[in-house]
Amino acid sequence: MTDVSGISHLLETQVSSEDMVRGSFLHARRDIVSLPDGNHATREYVVHPGAVMVVPLLEIPGQDLRVVLERQYRYPVQRVMIEFPAGKLDAGESTAHCAQRELFEETGYRASEWSKAGVIHPVIAYSTEFIEVWFAKGLVAGERKLDKGEFLDVFTATANELIAWCLDGRVTDTKTVAAALWLQGYQAGTWKPVWSSSTAN
CATH class of the missing domain: 3.90.79.10 (Nucleoside Triphosphate Pyrophosphohydrolase)
Incomplete structure (x- = not known):
């Protein structure tokens, strides 16, 4: 688990999440996140197995x-x-x-x-x-x-x-x-x- 002591003022928290694309290789998601100041923002990203x-x-x-x-x-x-x-x-x-x-x-x-x-x-x-x-x-x-x-x-x-x-x-x-x-x-x-x-x- 990530130690968040001293960095909590930088963290974003997931509010909701949905699939954008789920192909044979790429899996893309769109999340709504809560920002440190309480506002919301959109984060689009690719899920990769490593x-x-x-x-x-x-x-x-x-x-x-x-x-x-x-x-x-x-x-x-x-x-x-x-x-x-x-x-x-x-x-x-x-x-x-x-x-x-x-x-x-x-x-x-x-x-x-x-x-x-x-x-x-x-x-x-x-x-x-x-x-x-x-x-x-x-x-x-x-x-x-x-x-x-x-x-x-x-x-x-x-x-x-x-x-x-x-x-x-x-x-x-x-x-x-x-x-x-x-x-x-x-x-x-x-x-x-x-x-x-x-x-x-």
Whole structure:
């Protein structure tokens, strides 16, 4: 439960709620809320089940740290985007299982060690979506199993290349830009992941 001490003057309270759209993927709602000053306002937002993103590390002794990335066309922005592997949670699925599943299905890689980095909320103004960020290493390549209608390229880049692409605007995907912060910390030794085997998650 959220601790509201000291922030109660900022909270909004739901008065009523209704469905706007309930599609195969998107579920949009419209709520009437009571504001801190007692007035009412409308809040429209997308209900999302949550997702995971995986930062797959290729660590080869004597070489620069590399990461596994994807290129995928994203229709809403009409662009091919550079991203880390990611996907939404299935009903009842744990985030750890989702991370392992998405990494294998999209890239063909399996990992022997995993570490949960944290959680990001990519679009707080209009969505309930959260993305849990996982790092993976000890990668073994295999044959990927893309969903029907899914088309993407898998490639690798050095961690420093990815960070530079985030800084110069070549990478604009929110979750991937956010992961670059953890990646910088990992390289600098200021963020130290706690690794565990994939079977322990």
